[in-house]
Each structure stands twice: as C-alpha cells, then as structure tokens.
Amino acid sequence: RKEVEQDPGPFNVPEGATVAFNCTYSNSASQSFFWYRQDCRKEPKLLMSVYSSGNEDGRFTAQLNRASQYISLLIRDSKLSDSATYLCVVRGSPTGRRALTFGSGTRLQVQP
C-alpha cells in the first residue's frame, strides 16, 4: 500500500464548477499535511497547509480527518488557471522520518 494515495484523475470540469480532491495516508503518526500544486514540467509549489480544524484560503478549503487518515481539498468557482496537478503531501512524526511524502497527484483540467 502506498503511504499517500490519491485519485489520479483527470478531473475535467467547466469554469465556475466546484471540485473536490481526496487523499488518504497510511502512517497514523504523521504530523503535518499539505497540498501542493504542480504545473506541467515545473516544480511543485505549496498551495496550503492543512490543519485539523480545517482551513480556507480564498476559493480553496482544506480538511483533515485524523481518525480516518483522510485529507481533502475543495476548489470553488474553478478558473482556467487552476488547471494543474494537485499533490497531497504528508510529513512523518517527529521521532520518525520527517521528510515529506508525496502522493502521485490528481490532475485537474478546467475547461471554458
């Protein structure tokens, strides 16, 4: 089983749509959670951290369910510029491996 699993997509949605991505992680001791965005042939860029209480940044909302080991990202009012691959990322426990573990990514294509 992969440490971080995501639906690879692609998700094809019209402009203005709401789209949700899900991610599960296997290490219950994981401490920190993030969503990254990666454009084609570019480096990943940090989109937002994910907190237990849930957090929002403009059109983006992230949720964490530690009991189910599940992370989500909701994008409202999709824009053409949101087209990219979204990577779910987990950091291990302080006593374990603290490097970031990446999911394989979910590709989003927003269409006019």
Next chain:
Amino acid sequence: DGGITQSPKYLFRKEGQNVTLSCEQNLNHDAMYWYRQDPGQGLRLIYYSQIVNDFQKGDIAEGYSVSREKKESFPLTVTSAQKNPTAFYLCASSIDTHGQGSFGAFFGQGTRLTVV
C-alpha cells in the same frame, strides 16, 4: 531574493559517467531534500538532510550519493550505478518543524537529466 537554486537546468550524461547536481539555498533552512520525478509519476525521495554533516537515505537511494558540508548546499551525485537516471530531479528545503503550524518545503526549479 531568498530562494533555492538548482543547476544546471538541463544535463546530458553519457552512460557510465557520474554527474553532480547542484542545490543551494539562502533561506537559512535546516532541512534539505532530493526527489526524483518520472513522467506522469509522483515525487520519490532520494536523500534528505536535517542538519549539516548528517543525511539519511530515502526510498530510492541506490545509485546516488550526497553531502551536506554547509547548511546552504546539498549536492546530489548520480553515479554510474544508477540504472535508469533519466528523470526530473528536484531539490527542496524547509524549516525543520512539525505539528500544527509547521511549514512545507520549497522547491528549486529542478534539473532534467538525460542519459545519452
């Protein structure tokens, strides 16, 4: 400007040669990482370092070597023992904290290595 610089952007290597990829950061970050990405795939961890003069193997360390003699620098050597080195190599750094409020890692622009 603060950031992470990887060089070169493109690198061609003949089979049997070792090559070294450079990664420098001026963010004063403690932790640095090397990842490999193959087309259509996620990032896989090669090596990481949490402090100077210390580093740990990641999931795919075979055929690679690193050093961390300075906080700012974390070069990666792809040796001839690496059977399939053609890939996109990404270096990242982060403040080494965890738990609520911890920070993610920031990436350089990557090096595309091709074996010819």
